[in-house]
Amino acid sequence: MHKNAEDQPQSTWVSWNENVQHNYTYHHTVKKEKELAEIIGRTSGKVRVYGSKQSSADIAAGTDSLIDMRQYDQIVSIDDVKKQITVQSGITLKTLITTIQDRGWSLPCLPDIDTVTLGGALATGTHGTGRDGKLLSEYMVSCRMVMADGSIRKVSEGEELMDAARVSLGLLGIFSEITLQCQSVYTLHLKEQPMHDDVWMAQYDDLLDDNDFTRILWMPHTDHGYVILGNKIDPDTPVKHNPGPDYLKHRRAVSRMLYKYTTKFPFLTTIANKIIYKLFFTSKKESKGTLYDATVTKSRSGTLELAEWTIAKSRFNACFTELKAALDNSDNAAYVHIPMDIRFVKKDDSWLSYAYGEDCVTVGCVTRDAANADHYKAFEVVEKIFLKHGGRPHWGKRFEAKGEELSAVYPKFEDFKALRQELDPQGKFLNPYLTELLDVKTVAKSKNRAA
Ligand SMILES: Cc1cc2nc3c(=O)[nH]c(=O)nc-3n(C[C@H](O)[C@H](O)[C@H](O)COP(=O)(O)OP(=O)(O)OC[C@H]3O[C@@H](n4cnc5c(N)ncnc54)[C@H](O)[C@@H]3O)c2cc1C
Structure with a gap:
């Protein structure tokens, strides 16, 4: 192990919600591919790279050497004819998306977060939702990867290594430069409203077919989901702008307050869920905007601990029916915070993709009391049900399944x-x-x- 640790401002690596912490010996910050390759090549022990540290799973540190990718964040080139952009992998989604949006481009399936790095997002199979939406990594047409021996390999669409590398947790090599295929930007007309579980369950397949954007925020203990539908329109089309009551903006802060005591007294969750539903998920809303402007959360006042499970669309009904029965049942202590985010992803060929071989539905499970995530019974109950139905876990989030x-x-x-x-x-x-x-x-x- 080389002794030239360039910067060692700290000796403990801490994830954004503080739930993952690891000591390390050598810490590097890189700004160039060459530096990344040199450090990886000369490291004889183990090394992990990290981005914004926003994964709940313990995947970004835990080795003697660490590499911070966040300053490796430049735009390398732009091809206006092909609508392709090549960037360094430490760029945040915010910088990437605002840059392409300024050029009239978009990526057609975005996660509900823009503070993560592109490299971290690709490595864990980060996704959004939509009729034709795929994992973010499916829009990567080529990349350069720094391999374990420090060599650099260019990988392009069509090669088998690309199918393996798209979602690879930084285990095959480290993404350095990434080229993404963009599309023309579009405006969505969004309509949001509560729907009884029986209604959206009976309709979700049709809703998915009939709308460009479909997302359901499901709320156990209330029998309701909050359904967000969006369709592409001409940007000049007049739309009734109805953002709902002004107090809706306090939803996350109020939720955190109400859920504060639910770790100690889990049964209070049912009451909290009903209050949150009544206050924040019963009004209709209407708006228009680009996918990024209108659907991606730009700021959060606190941290979370997240799990997310995915299931082939063909098996969603059976899985969801069991999930709802379990989570609504007040006897099993699996009191779950709302909303649970239900989204839809198109099938692909990437080896470790949730949508490998079949269209899938993703279901998020969150606790707003990140510090007490170990005692949040819902994670266990949700995992058991999804595994029983052949569900797959999100690599960047919390789960216990192994091997x-x-x-x-x-x-x-x-x-x-x-x-x-x-x-x-x-x-x-x-x-x-x-x-x-x-x-x-x-x-x-x-x-x-x-x-
Ligand atoms: C509030 C919140 C909302 C979220 N919303 C969504 C969502 O809507 N959809 C969704 O799918 N996910 C979502 N996520 C999960 C998130 O997108 C992933 O956990 C993502 O990996 C975080 O990126 P990061 O930059 O923080 O990566 P880190 O957590 O720092 O790293 C993640 C992994 O990527 C590896 N890695 C980092 N850079 C590279 C690189 N250049 N090359 C190879 N490997 C690399 C790391 O070693 C590690 O294994 C959300 C997370 C949070 C906290």
């Missing part, structure tokens, strides 16, 4: 493990969590047995 359980739901999981072993035989990019997640020891043992 064989993941192999059972991700058809290319074993192929991914084998490729990782081939590309990084020393396990340079593995931290303890990822080693367990991939069950790396078992691979080594079975290889020995075969030999």
